[in-house]
Amino acid sequence: MFDLRYHVASLTAVFVALVIGILVGVGLSGKGFVNDAERANLNGRIADLQKERDTARASADAAGKGAQALQDFSDAAYPAVVPGRLEGQRVAVLFVGPVDRGVSFAIDKSVRDAGGTVVRTRSISAPIDVKAVEETLRRQQALRKLAGTDRLGDVGSALSQELAAGGKTPLWDALGQVIVLEREGPGTPPADALVVVRTAAPQSGPTKRFLAGMYSGLARSGEPAVGTEVPGATPTALPAFAKAGLSTVDAIDGSMGRLGLVLLLQGAQPGHYGMGETATDGVLPAIPPASAQQ
Secondary structure (H helix, E strand, O other): HHHHHHHHHHHHHHHHHHHHHHHHHHHHHHOOOOHHHHHHHHHHHHHHHHHEEEEHHHHHHHHHHHHHHHHHHHHHHHHHOOOOOOOOOOOEEEOOOOOOOOHHHHHHHHHHOOOOOEEEEEEOOOOOHHHHHHHHHHHOOHHHHHOOOHHHHHHHHHHHHHHOOOOOHHHHHHHHHEEEEEEEEEOOOOOOEEEEEOOOOOOHHHHHHHHHHHHHHHOOOOEEEEEEOOOOOOOOHHHHHHOOOOOOEOOOOOOHHHHHHHHHOOOOOEEEEEOOOOOOOOOOOOOOOOOOOO
């Protein structure tokens, strides 16, 4: 939908530039006009661009109507489809960067509407303080083997495993003062599903390796794991989540995104869903039977 609108704008700009070019050409012509062959050629190009622009506008309008129809469908389907799909399920949420209250509310509402509970939320800093992480790990005999920049991916993966499994969480306990920005909910209950959101800027170097390990750890947790983001985030984090093996969903601020999130957390076909360019598997996953709980 948005690409078509940009296409229309581009064609309009080209059309205007072409007309300006004609006027400049006329002004530079010693006789005040171009020859008939040049004029016919330029008029033909203008006509072609006008047709292409009008076609693109019509396509954009049609796409807009289609998007509105999908939104209307999701608004109607959400209250009928969602209740009970996560009944009794516990969901853990990880923010990479500060907690975005709007996204946090949307996730919590989706889970509650489906009968589940966000059992815990953790927010970590990005970039991480690599030196502080290594010093903290070296001080503890049981964790010393994870010290070193070459083990940061393993540290991230282990943190993800603890976030999902609950119980004893020695890494989170040790690194809490070093990497945790916000903490809500107990760490003990196991999670039945996981959500990750990146609010920080893309990272490089050691932090990138750490986060890659964390994302892949979530994907390998054995529980449904979904990446989402703040609507309109630039650059998007969804490709990084997808590369790590996570399912993704966009438009979390609307009923369509929340419906997609619930279905993925319930155990729908993993993939990448929504209305954006990263939604390579469609708008929504196939809707599992309401009784297909994890």
